[in-house]
Amino acid sequence: MSKKEIFEKELEKLKEIFQDVEISKKKLVEGLIDDAAFLKAENYVLKQSIDKTGMVKVHPTLPEIQKPIEGARQYLKNINSYAAVIKTLNGVLNKGLVEDDDELDEFE
Template identity: 65%
Template sequence: MKKKDVYEAELAKLNEIFEDVEPTKAKLVEGLVEDAAFLKAENHMLRQSIAITGMVKIHPQNQDLQKPVETAKQYLKNVNAYSVVIKTLNGILSKNGLEGDDEFDEFIRNENAGT
């Protein structure tokens, strides 16, 4: 899969998830959604490279000498950034879902009004 395809698929998925979010909140997190899609696409490409090179280069004559591959370092940084962005987006979704009363809230209110 090409990087552009991964980006567009992730962007479409996240936009679908945020369809029902309050418009002002959706507009607020628009950049984060795009960043998440970008990081997902970047990590896809980095992962393909790491599959070939591995995450660590080991010296052929001295197995104790090891050097992390730069691609692997960047991949780990991106994964951490992606997880922070997704966690932030999930927090927005959770807050959006918590707004408004559900049936339990109505039951408690009715019970308290009756006592």
């Protein structure tokens, strides 16, 4: 799959998830949805590269000498950003939900 295809697939998935969310909330998270799809596509490409190179370059004769691969660093940064965006989006999805029978309600 190409990066563009991954982006479009993720964007479509997220928009489908948010299809029943009220319009004002949808408008609020439009940018985050785009960012999540972008990060997913970027990480797809980075991961393909990391699969070939590994995350750390090891000196061939002195294994104690190691050098992190820049793509791996970026991948980890993107994963953290993606997780934060998804957590925020999930919070928006769950914001309007009311839990029916909370066991703690009995103690009030």
